[in-house]
Amino acid sequence: MSNSIPSRLDKDALAEGLRNGNRAALARAITLVESRKAEHRQIARVLIQDLLPLTGKAHRVGITGVPGVGKSTTIDTLGSNLTASGHKVAVLAVDPSSTRTGGSILGDKTRMAQLAVDKNAFIRPSPSAGTLGGVAAKTRESMLLCEAAGFDVILVETVGIGQSETTVADMVDFFLVLMLPGAGDELQGIKKGVLEIADMIAVNKADGDGAMRARSAASDYRAALHILAPKSPTWSPPVITVSGLANQDLDKLWEQVELHRAKMTATGEWQTRRADQQVAWMWDMLQQRMMDALQNDPRTSDRLKTLETSVRSGDTAVSFAVDELAGLIGLDT
Numbered sequence: 001m002s003n004s005i006p007s008r009l010d011k012d013a014l015a016e017g018l019r020n021g022n023r024a025a026l027a028r029a030i031t032l033v034e035s036r037k038a039e040h041r042q043i044a045r046v047l048i049q050d051l052l053p054l055t056g057k058a059h060r061v062g063i064t065g066v067p068g069v070g071k072s073t074t075i076d077t078l079g080s081n082l083t084a085s086g087h088k089v090a091v092l093a094v095d096p097s098s099t100r101t102g103g104s105i106l107g108d109k110t111r112m113a114q115l116a117v118d119k120n121a122f123i124r125p126s127p128s129a130g131t132l133g134g135v136a137a138k139t140r141e142s143m144l145l146c147e148a149a150g151f152d153v154i155l156v157e158t159v160g161i162g163q164s165e166t167t168v169a170d171m172v173d174f175f176l177v178l179m180l181p182g183a184g185d186e187l188q189g190i191k192k193g194v195l196e197i198a199d200m201i202a203v204n205k206a207d208g209d210g211a212m213r214a215r216s217a218a219s220d221y222r223a224a225l226h227i228l229a230p231k232s233p234t235w236s237p238p239v240i241t242v243s244g245l246a247n248q249d250l251d252k253l254w255e256q257v258e259l260h261r262a263k264m265t266a267t268g269e270w271q272t273r274r275a276d277q278q279v280a281w282m283w284d285m286l287q288q289r290m291m292d293a294l295q296n297d298p299r300t301s302d303r304l305k306t307l308e309t310s311v312r313s314g315d316t317a318v319s320f321a322v323d324e325l326a327g328l329i330g331l332d333t
Contacts, residue, residue: 013150014047015033018051018148019149021088023149026149030138033048033142039247044141047145048141048145049142051145052144054147054148055110055147056332057147057150057259058143058147059078059153059154059173059174060114060143060172061155061176062156062168063158063176063178064157064168064175064178070244071157072111072112073244075091076112076153077159077244079091079112079153079155079248080118082153082251082254083120083121088151089151090121091122092139092143092148093156093158094159122149122151124145140171153173165197166197171281173261173262174261175197176202176257177195177201177202178201178203178204179204180204180267182216182217182218195225195228199235199237199260200237200238200253200257201218201237201238202238202239202240202241202253203215203239203241203242205222207243207245207248211241218240218241221239222239235263235264236259238256240253272280294325294329298323300325
């Protein structure tokens with residue numbers, strides 16, 4: 001079945017396909033979500049609303065790390081371990097494609113050789129160019145569609161640069177940061193913000209000659225985490241060593257994910273976090289919709305360009321420009 005969207009999409013048939021776990025139907029539904037056509041977006045919204053009772057039960061795990069840390073290999077091996085133990089695993093890649101190069105991480109699908117041919121796995125990159133917020137919105141909706149299709153583990157991969165880490169951390173239950181052995185200079189370069197949002201740090205490539213360096217790096221990361229206040233009084237982020245390539249200690253990694261959910265559920269923090277994420281998502285979508293309307297409204301689009309030029313040149317104060325634009329759409333103060 002093609003992933004293209006027909007001119008007349010049978011929403012009910014698509015919903016039925018998702019309920020039956022049909023991966024082709026899932027791919028078509030996500031393509032619908034990613035479409036820029038208003039009619040497709042409207043169908044997607046209704047589809048997600050209809051399927052909402054089937055969502056919310058999966059493990060949502062975000063995974064980040066610098067390029068070269070071995071994210072794809074680790075996800076491929078971890079995901080294969082999980083499908084072998086009876087899970088259904090979906091991998092979603094958040095990629096705010098470069099506005100300069102248009103690049104994306106579509107290659108991840110080919111680098112995850114085991115999962116790519118696993119009938120209990122689904123891999124979907126997000127190659128859409130534009131703002132990170134726009135990509136994140138599509139990823140959230142894709143996550144719900146995957147859950148409706150019966151996937152009980154959602155792994156959300158981020159390229160590990162810019163603000164993508166924070167964006168992904170705000171849409172998942174558990175945020176894993178992969179690190180390289182030999183902390184040294186790298187520890188100095190770690191953004192404090194990444195450590196503050198991590199639920200666990202896993203030092204990868206801890207096999208062979210890298211084992212000793214990985215243990216040393218893990219010790220340094222534990223010391224760095226020790227001086228930071230944890231996100232939750234219930235959970236102190238552990239630091240472990242793993243090897244995605246050698247399939248070493250990935251079982252311990254997943255045990256921590258499950259332990260985290262059990263502890264956070266017991267205190268009610270897991271449920272609160274999910275609810276807060278939903279409300280934050282609503283506001284994000286509303287802001288994006290308002291920005292789209294402002295930029296495309298014939299009452300403001302031409303004047304917007306003129307004022308932008310005037311503000312850039314320093315001829316018009318920002319507050320004055322905002323007041324005028326707000327007045328054009330009836331938001332006078």
